Amino acid sequence: MQWASKEQLTDLLCEMVQIPSISGSEAEKIFPTFVEQKLRTLPYFSKHPEQIELHDAGSGMRLLSALVRNKPEVRETIVLLSHFDVVDTSDYGDFQQFAFDPRRLTELFRSQPEVLPPEARHDAENGEWLFGRGVMDMKSGLALQMAMLERASAGEFAGNLLLVTVPDEEVGSAGMRAAVPALLALAERYGLDYVTVLNSEPGFPKYAGDHSNYIYKGTIGKMLPGFLCYGKETHVGEALAGLNANYMVSRLISEMELNTSYIEKVETDITPPPTNLLLRSLKNDYSVQTPYRAAAMFNLLMLERTLEETIESLLATANQAARHIEADYAVKARACADYAMISIPDLHIKVLTYEELHQYAVATYGQERVEALAGKALKVSGPAGDRDTTIAIVDELALLCKELGPMIVLFFSPPYYPAVSSRHDPFIQKVADELADYAAQRYGMKIGQENFHRGICDLSYVGTAGQSAALQLLAQNMPMWEKGYSIPFKELEQFIVPVLNVGPVGLDAHKWTERLDVHNAFVVMMDLLPACIHTLFHKHNAAIPESEPAAIQE
Incomplete structure (x- = not known):
């Protein structure tokens, strides 16, 4: 396994952060090629190279999909959703040149704690926090999902995993809007039934000093x-x-x-x-x-x-x-x-x-x-x-x-x-409850449950019934509708899937003190995220492997 340990995942995260994929930049356009190259080092994709694809997202941007199938007859599929664009770094001031070098930036903050606000200073001195643009929002989530794909390729999960990572989330979500028809096409081509769209955006603190993990059953509109x-x-x-x-x-x-x-x-x-x-x-x-x-x-x-x-x-x-x-x-x-x-x-x-x-x-x-x-x-x-x-x-x-x-x-x-929530879905509620119980028993930690992720995210473009009528009313009062901007609401009516967000703890998204709790992300979440995936498949009547890994399609 190349993405299994805390150290391996931190290395992967730092590599990704060093690509300055600011929304609208050339680096954003090349970033999915980097992910593709990394994933193609997995033996599974040597045997199934066609299951990694780059899809057009407009304006030279591309999104990436990577599918790991359990067996040809297995249809149950979890979509792992993430984005790879980041906001610009002008807020870093004198530290801007180090914004995409997490280890160097963290060392600088640790050696000059007086430049930081009190809470950030405490975290810099703690030794478990990594600073830098994108470490929290949300390349750590992408790193975790790549690790889940690697584990799926080794036969760990009872169903299929489909990684979808997109550009432009920080601006207009052109990547996710392009992903919806692509996901429908992939389902048709491979015979997939989407169980859940599982995002791994970091949680947003509810109050000053909040370092809690949260499970989100939707996203704010x-x-x-x-x-x-x-x-x-x-x-x-x-x-x-x-x-x-x-x-x-x-x-x-x-x-x-x-x-x-x-x-x-x-x-x-x-x-x-x-x-x-x-x-x-x-x-x-x-x-x-x-x-x-x-x-x-x-x-x-x-x-x-x-x-x-x-x-x-x-x-x-x-x-x-x-x-x-x-x-x-x-x-x-x-x-x-x-x-x-x-x-x-x-x-x-x-x-x-x-x-x-x-x-x-x-x-x-x-x-x-x-x-x-x-x-x-x-x-x-x-x-x-x-x-x-x-x-x-x-x-x-x-x-x-x-x-x-x-x-x-x-x-x-x-x-x-659009605001989207699966808070009334008993399937999602049961999975959230079981994951919270598991975290309490395993780590003695309390995971909060929220109906809506407070940071705007791409889960908004996972369809819910009856969305077309509302979007039609929006279109009539949006001058740019189908003149450079649109939402695929017809496709959204076909892409009605429960949503869930399980991600690491981070702080100060879009601020120069953006940082990630590395232990939480790459130790705790490396246990909780696969537990969540197992539970999702189990609750969807898929068999969970008990001793031997499930056979992987050859």
Whole structure:
């Protein structure tokens, strides 16, 4: 066995981390070839080379699948899911050159503990923690899964294991969205029945100092709602004759930011309130014309709230902001009238969805003109990528339909992550309970059970029944839908599989103090993860090998 001991797995992890596979980089494109080369050193893949494949994920990216079959007649298959891209390293400051050299970085932190925050300092001095970009999120999980594949190739498990490792999880999950049709094709080709999609993302601490292991039965959802505010242009010398869009968007942000009505609670899982992620004034030059177009986007996390309910809430917030703007404008206009003879305009702000704006534009100006404007906007390339392009499309239609102004238009931007949970699945609940009992008996450790992984992850693209209707509503209000971004919702309706996340303990994902508990990852999890796989197969009526390893397909 080449990936069995703590030392061997640490070496493998460090090799993988040294490939700086930042999302969108050339290293991200070559990384799956490295994994392929490593896996092909296993004797099993010398006999079955066709069972490792690289699949196109768009923009030069590729995902990797590697299948180890127990016997030709065995259909039960566990999908081991992971991602290999990482976020950039600018947050490391003076230590950036060592961010992808875990051993060297850890030595530096151990020799200069004063540079670290107190908790990270303690872990550096502990000797069991490894620092570096990607050690936690999530190349340690990939290393564990490669070890499981090696054990499967030696006949340890009663069913098949299919490793799927993907790019782009940290940006838009293009890798996982491409993986769904690939998984369906692999099931058809090899006669596979998917028992579970088992992810190995690290757990997220619930409070400061939390070093607990968690089993997650799903993952939180994320959407990026946006509002385009279209006011009325005027000369700064006649400010009350217009409506400043920057003022409109500021009031909208005031209504949305940390709005507790959007907090969702499911058992012990609680979402954080929304927060603004992007703010744009669409006046790009300087002049004495007031800005009359602006846009804002918000991070909104969800658990079980439907898309219909969410849109209703967002429209209600926009209407509340609109009424506040109207009232405030009237008060200030009357106050200004005390100083000069001015007319007080009757201001009314419309609130509508992108779908409503689009339908009006097509009905009034024709499909051909609307499509031409969208094509023009699709050429817009800004620092926020798809977000800037989305705003450009909405802006073009708002400019075309200026007679509707002043208005607030609700739209959605990529990416969209559906919330997924198998918390009601008795099969998954039984496996989680048995794994927690095993950990308690074997290690005296308590494993927490959570319904949703709080770090957004690719389990969102494992299908659940009834997802198509919700995604169709999203598509109607997402300007970039099938114009560079889409979700394979038809395939998701065929890829309805229970999900589970069992991964190592790590801390500070996406921070310069990102680190991994190596003992937990490569000693404890090297016992718990195979125990989980055995239990999954056993609960799916597959025989667990008792003394002799199961025969491997030759």
